[in-house]
Amino acid sequence: MWVQEKECRGIIQESWHEGASRDLMDKLLLCYARLEEWGGGMLKEMRVKLSEHRKELQRYRSRRDADGFRRYNEEKHNSIKGLQDENGEWKDTEDEVQGIISRYFYDILSTRTTGESMPDRIKFARISEEQGDLPEDVNRTLACLIPKVKQLKRMVELRPISLCNVMMRIISKIMANRLKPCLHSIVSEKQSTFIEGRLLTDNALIAFEINNYIKSKMQGREGVGGLKKSEKLSGQVINYDKSEVIFSPNTRTEDRVLICECLGVKQTVKPGKYLGMPMCVGRNKTEVFGFLKDRVQAKLQGWGNKDLSKQEKLTLLKTAAQVIPSFWMNLFLIPVNMCEELERKMNAFLWGRGSTGKGVKWMAWKKLCRPKECGGLGVRDLRNFNLAMLAKQGWRLLNETNPLVSAIMKAKYYPQTDLLNTEAGANASYIWRSIMASLRAVKAGTRRKIGNGIDTNVWKMPWIPRLEDGYLTSAMQNYLGHITVNNLMVTGEKRWDLTMIKDIFYSHDVEEIKRIPLPLSDTRDS
Template identity: 40%
Template structure:
C-alpha cells in the first residue's frame, strides 16, 4: 500500500511542464525537482559533489569535537577512530565514490585528533597518514586509507552484480551500460549516472583480484585471463609469450577431455618449464563443469572487503616496508628518511601490557616521541635540552644515557639491555632486545620505559620530580597487576589420543593423507582397514604438480573415493586429518 501523502515524484528536465503535471495528477503525488535523500543517501548528485558529501565531514567533526573535551589515552583514541570516526562514511561509500576533497577533509580531521589537537591549533604530524594505515604487523597502526576502503566497498557491489545477474539492479544496469557483455567488460559509457561512474572506479581492482577455476576450459583465455593455481607472484597468468594452439586461445585446448588430464605434449611444445609446472599443478575436475570466477584472496573464493582493501592498499603503497627514526630535518621538507630493520611488530602488539604502552613502544621504535631534539628539529619554539641534565635530549639520551635514567635502570635486572651498543637507533635497540628476551621480560622493559617517559613529562609540565628509586618499583608493580588481571595462566591443552579408532561393526575405514614436497611434486595415498584393524586395501600416487596442501588433501580424498569404486566398497568411513578441507566439504 503506497502512502500518497508521503510520496513525491520527479521528472527529467527534458519532459515538458504539461506532461509532468498530467502524470503527477494521475499518480496523485506531489511533484518535486528532486528527492533530497532516500534511505539516507542523496538521490541526485550534481556538479557540487563536495557540498553533497560534505555532511560526512561535519558528522565526523562533531564526534571529534565531543571527544576533545575528554581526557583520552592514545589507546582510547585508536578505538574511537577505528570503530566510530572511520565508520561514519561506510554506508555512503558502499554506493558512491566519495570525492577526493571530502576524503582529504576526513583524513585531516581524524589525523589532527590522533596527534592531539584540542581546539583549532596546529599539531605536529609525526608520521605520514599513509604509513599509519599500514597493517600493525608491518609497522603501521592499521588505520583505514579511506580512498582505498571506498573502492573495496564498491568492489563488493561489482561482485554482487556478477554473482546475481538476475537481480533488479543487475538487469537495469546491464540494459543501459553493458547489454552485450558483463560488468567486468563494461565501460563508463555516455552520460553515465554518478552511481555507475562510482562502480567503474573499482572495476580494475576487482578484475585483478579475480581468477578462473577451470571446469571445461571453454570460458578461459590461456594468455589473457588469470587461471593458474600456483602463480600468485605473476598474477595467476602464464609467462610464456603468446602463440596459437589448435586455432583458439582457450584453456580447453590444453585438456584431454576423455582422461581429464593436461595434454603433456602440447605443454611441452608451447610453454616454458615454469608454466608447465604451474599448469600441471592446476586441478581439473573429474566431471566437466563450466569455468567459474573466484576471488583469489579468500579460501572460499568469495569476495571480501577486507582482502580487497588489503590487496589494493599494498599494491598502491611502497612494497618494501622501511622503518627507523625519522630524519626530522628533512621531514619538514616532506621527506621521510627511513632504513629497513626486521622489527617483529606482530610480537610487540601481542604482548600482555596496556595498549597505551604498546603505542608508546611503537612511537619509540619510530623515533617520534616529542623529545627536545625532535621538537627543535620540527622548528618549534622548544629547548632541545634534557629537563634533568641540560644536555641534548634525544630518545637514546632520555632513556639510556642521562644520569637520571641510569639511576632508574641501574639497580634493576633489566640494566644489561640499557647498556647495549649506544650507537643503535631506538628501533634497532628494541629489535635487538626482542631477539634476546621472552615476552614477560620484554613487557617489563616496555612498562619501565613508559614510566620513565611519564615521569619525564611530569617534570617538564608539572615541575614534579619523583624519586628515581621509586620509578622502577612502580613500573614492576603496575606490570604485575596487569598480568594478574589479564593473564589467565597457561592454557590447559586437552590431551588427545591419536590412536586409530575402529569403524562400526561390518564397516571399513579408509585413512587418506597427502604431502607436498618442494620441487618434487605431490604424493598422496589411502589405506583401508576393517573393524578389527586388519589391512584390506592400499594405494599411493605421485604427481609432478606442486599443489597447495588443501588441494593435495582434496585430491587425496578423490583418489580414495576412486579406490572405493574400484573395489566396490559399500559401508566405509573416510577419515582425513585436514580440518579446513573437512569443514569445507
C-alpha cells in the same frame, strides 16, 4: 526506568518463583501485578519529579541565553502537544490525539486491496511437534513514537518503535532461524534485506541506476507505471506525502502534469536521497558529499571538549569517527581531497589538546595507517578503505550474489561480455564509475575456477592461479584469440592436451597449466 531501581529485580524474581506451577502467561500477569503494586509508590515520586521538571522547563523558557534556549527546545519536543487529523484540522486534547493515532495505525494494518481488515491479532502456527497455540496476549506490544522532525504536526512525522516483551522476542528469533534456510526462495528478489547475501544498499543502487537511465533518456516515449501493481503485490500502502516523480527530458509537459495530478505527487528534478544515499551526483562531488565532513567534524568537536587520553581518542577514531562514511563508501568513490581533509581532522583530534586541536603531531597519518606489527596504529586509510568497499560490490556482481542487481548491471553495462573485461561507457552512472575505479583490485585477486572450460577465454580471463594477475604471459597469436580453455583439453577426456599446450605457450605457462586439476564431472567454470 524501573530496571534501574534496586528493588525491581527482587520483585521479578519473587513473583516468578511464586508462580512456578503456573503457565507462562499467568507468570507474566503475576509479575505485572506485583510490579504495578510496587510501582504505585514510584508514581508518587515520579509526579514530584515531573513537577520539578516542569518548573525547570519554565526557568529555561524565561532565560534568554543560548544554553537556556537549547535546553527548552530539547525538553519541549519530548511530548506531543497536538496533531492534525485526516482533514488537516488541529486537535490538541488527549482523546482527540489518541483517536488520530489509533485510526492511523488501523489504516496501515488494514488490507486496502481487498477491503477486508486483517485479524485483530496474529495467530501463529504450531511452534512444536505437539499441539500448543501461543497465548493470545503473548504478542501484545507497546509502540513508542519518535518524532522525525522538530515541528511535529502530522502522524506521518512520527516513527513507531515496537517494544515487544522478552518472550515474543525469543519466539520471533526461533521462528526466524527456522525460516532462514528457505527465505531466499519465498521472499521476492526485490526485497534486498533480511536475506543472507542481500544488502540494504542494493535497493539504493537500483534506484540510482533507474534515475541515471531516466536522466539520460533523450529520445522515444516511455510509460510510467508499476505503483498500483506493487501496492497490490506487497500489501503495503504507498505514502504519497513522501513520493515524488521524476521525468526524462523527452517527456511532454502535458503528460507530466497529467501524471502528477493522477498520482497526487509532486514533480522534482533532483530526487534528493533514498535510504540515505544521494540519488544525483553531479560534477561537484565535494558539495554532494560535504555532509560527511560536517558529521565527522561534529563528532570530533563533541569529543574535543572532554579530557581524553591518547588511547581513548584512538578508540573513538576507530570505532566511531572512521565508521561514519563507511555506509556511503559502499557505493560511491569519495573524492581524494575530502578523504585527506577528514584524515587531517582526525589526526588533529588525536594529537591535539582540547577543542582547538592544536598540538604536535608526532606521527604522520600514513604511518598511523600501517598495521601495528609494522610500526603503525592500525587506523584506516580512507581512500584505500573506500576502494576496498567498492571492490566488494564488484566481487558481488562477479559472483551474482544478488541476481536482480547483477542482471540489471549486466544488461546496462556489459551485456556481451563479463565484468572483468568491461569499461565504464559514455552514459555510466557515478556508482558504476566508482565500481570501475576499484576493478583493478578485483582483477588482481580474481581467478576463474576451471570446470569444463567452455566459459573461459584463454587470453582474456584470469584463470592461472599462481601467476601475479592470473593472465598468461605467452604472446597471443591472432588466429587463436577466440579459443577457450576446453580447447586445451583432450577431446572427450578430462586431461590436458600437453602436446598442444607446449606448442602454444611459454614453458613457465605450461608448468602453471599442468598444475591446474580438472574435475571428473561436467561442471561449468566459475
